[in-house]
Each structure stands twice: as C-alpha cells, then as structure tokens.
Amino acid sequence: DAGVIQSPRHEVTEMGQEVTLRCKPISGHNSLFWYRQTMMRGLELLIYFNNNVPIDDSGMPEDRFSAKMPNASFSTLKIQPSEPRDSAVYFCASSPSGEKAFFGQGTRLTVV
Amino acid sequence: GESVGLHLPTLSVQEGDNSIINCAYSNSASDYFIWYKQESGKGPQFIIDIRSNMDKRQGQRVTVLLNKTVKHLSLQIAATQPGDSAVYFCAELYGNNRLAFGKGNQVVVIP
Numbered sequence: 141d142a143g144v145i146q147s148p149r150h151e152v153t154e155m156g157q158e159v160t161l162r163c164k165p166i167s168g169h170n171s172l173f174w175y176r177q178t179m180m181r182g183l184e185l186l187i188y189f190n191n192n193v194p195i196d197d198s199g200m201p202e203d204r205f206s207a208k209m210p211n212a213s214f215s216t217l218k219i220q221p222s223e224p225r226d227s228a229v230y231f232c233a234s235s236p237s238g239e240k241a242f243f244g245q246g247t248r249l250t251v252v
Numbered sequence: 253g254e255s256v257g258l259h260l261p262t263l264s265v266q267e268g269d270n271s272i273i274n275c276a277y278s279n280s281a282s283d284y285f286i287w288y289k290q291e292s293g294k295g296p297q298f299i300i301d302i303r304s305n306m307d308k309r310q311g312q313r314v315t316v317l318l319n320k321t322v323k324h325l326s327l328q329i330a331a332t333q334p335g336d337s338a339v340y341f342c343a344e345l346y347g348n349n350r351l352a353f354g355k356g357n358q359v360v361v362i363p
Contacts, residue, residue, distance in 0.1 A: 144295075171349065183296070183341065183353040196350060231295050238349035239284055243295030 144244035146232050152250045158220040161247045164213055165234030173241055174207055174217050175231040183231075189215065190238065222251045260339065262358040271329040273357045275342030280323060282344035286351070287316060287327045291338045299327070299340075329359075337361045 145164040153159050165172050174186040187197040192209045200207070204223070209215040219226055227250050233241040265271045277285065283304040288296035300311045302318050302325075309316050315328040325342050339356040346352065 173351070182355050185350055185352070188349060190349070233295075239345060240286065240298055240301055241351060242298060243288075245293075245295050 144232055144234050144242055146230075146244035146247050148247060149245065150248045150250075152252065153222055155223055155251055156221045157251075158218065159222045159226075159249060159251075161217040161230050161232075161249070163215045163217070163232030163244060165215070165232070166236075166242055167213065169234035169236050169242075170212070171235040171238040171241075172209060172215050173233040173235070174215070175233065175243075177229045177231060177246070178227075186217070186230075219249075222249075224251045227251050260356055260358045262360060264360045264362060265332050267334060267361055267363050268331055271327075271332045271336065271359055273327045273329075273340050273359065275325040275327075275354050275357075277323050277325060277342065277344045277354070278352075279344060279346045280320075282346045284345040285316070285318060285325055286343045286345075287314075287325075288341045288343060288353075289336075289338045290341065290356070296341060332359075332361050334361050334363055 147162045170191050172189040175183050177183045186199045187207045188195050189209045205219055207217045229246045229248050231243050231246045233243040235241045286301045287299040289299050290296045300314050300316050302309045302316045307318050313330045317326045337360055339358050341356045342354045343351045
C-alpha cells in the first residue's frame with residue numbers, strides 16, 4: 141500500500157489567495173483526519189470524517205477553512221482567503237477504525 | 253522538519269542505551285493511547301498502542317507502560333539506535349474519536 145498521499149508537498153502562496161490541499165487516504169480506511177502542526181500549538185485536529193461524512197469540525201479555526209470528502213478515496217482542505225498565520229504543516233491521516241491513524245507526509249504551507 | 257513547540261523536552265541518549273520517554277495525559281476517560289515517532293520532514297509514524305485495560309504492551313524494541321492512577325504513559329526503547337532520533341508524541345483518544353497529541357519529546361541519539 142502506498143500509504144496516505146498528500147499533495148502538494150510544499151505550497152507558497154500570497155496572502156488572500158485560495159489554497160487547496162489534497163489527500164488520498166489508504167484504501168479501505170473509513171476515517172479521515174486533517175491536522176495542522178505549528179511550532180506554537182503542536183498537532184491540532186481540524187476535522188474528522190467517517191465514511192465520507194464530517195463528524196467533528198470543531199477544530200476548524202474559522203470560516204476561511206473548509207474541508208470536503210466527495211468519495212472514500214479523496215479529500216480536500218481549502219483555505220480562502222489565506223493569511224500568513226495559516227502557515228503550517230498540514231497533515232492528512234486515515235484510519236480503518238477511527239483509532240490507529242496513519243499519517244501522510246504533510247503539506248508545508250507558507251503564506252506570504 | 254516539522255517543529256512542535258518552542259521548548260521541546262530533549263533526551264540525549266548514547267547509542268546502545270535504553271531510552272525512556274514520558275507523557276502525562278489529561279483525560280481520565282481516555283481509553284486508548286498511541287505513541288508516534290516523527291522524523292524531520294515526515295509525518296508522524298505509528299509505533300505502538302495500548303488500551304486502558306492493559307498496563308504494559310511490548311513491541312519490537314519498544315515497550316509502552318500505562319499508569320492510569322496518575323495518568324502517565326511512557327515509551328521505552330531498548331538498545332537505542334541512531335535511526336531512533338526523532339520527536340516522539342503520545343496521543344490519547346477521547347470522545348468522538350478525537351486523537352489529542354502531546355507536545356512531543358525530542359530524542360537525540362549520540363553515536
């Protein structure tokens with residue numbers, strides 16, 4: 141199995157632009173998570189999907205952030221408009237059961 | 253690599269020695285715990301997990317100990333190798349399948 145695949149690996153964008161991060165979970169996993177990692181706050185859960193349905197989005201910082209999972213093999217995290225404080229590494233993870241989560245390599249986002 | 257906290261506790265250990273990494277968790281209702289390893293430029297990698305009905309679980313060169321009384325988790329790495337240099341996170345699972353991560357511990361293996 142190729143593991144969780146995220147794209148792009150690196151993204152540099154200007155403040156105000158829309159950013160879309162993509163994730164392909166491990167086949168057969170029914171839970172998908174988006175995390176954000178920063179120096180100050182560590183790893184934070186943004187949103188959690190189960191069977192493609194958003195279960196808990198209480199970690200999404202504000203309305204500029206949105207996430208979708210149109211099918212079992214694809215999810216997106218969108219930031220519109222982006223701000224410099226959104227700069228972080230964003231991880232997608234998937235799990236067969238909602239417990240043991242397997243992480244992708246992350247997308248390093250820099251908003252200038 | 254990914255940085256996690258301005259002042260990560262750091263454990264420096266001689267190659268071949270055993271390492272012990274400690275973690276305090278917050279929610280007494282948590283019933284499932286995981287240790288992750290994160291190397292520079294990579295995502296967290298699953299190491300070992302333990303449920304609250306156990307107090308010890310062993311894997312390959314790793315042992316996790318759980319003390320529910322004081323809400324403490326530890327990871328022991330036997331015969332530490334240079335490839336063990338990384339940041340180690342404990343995570344607890346609580347309500348609605350939320351995995352909450354600790355701030356991380358940096359392990360530096362000295363050859």
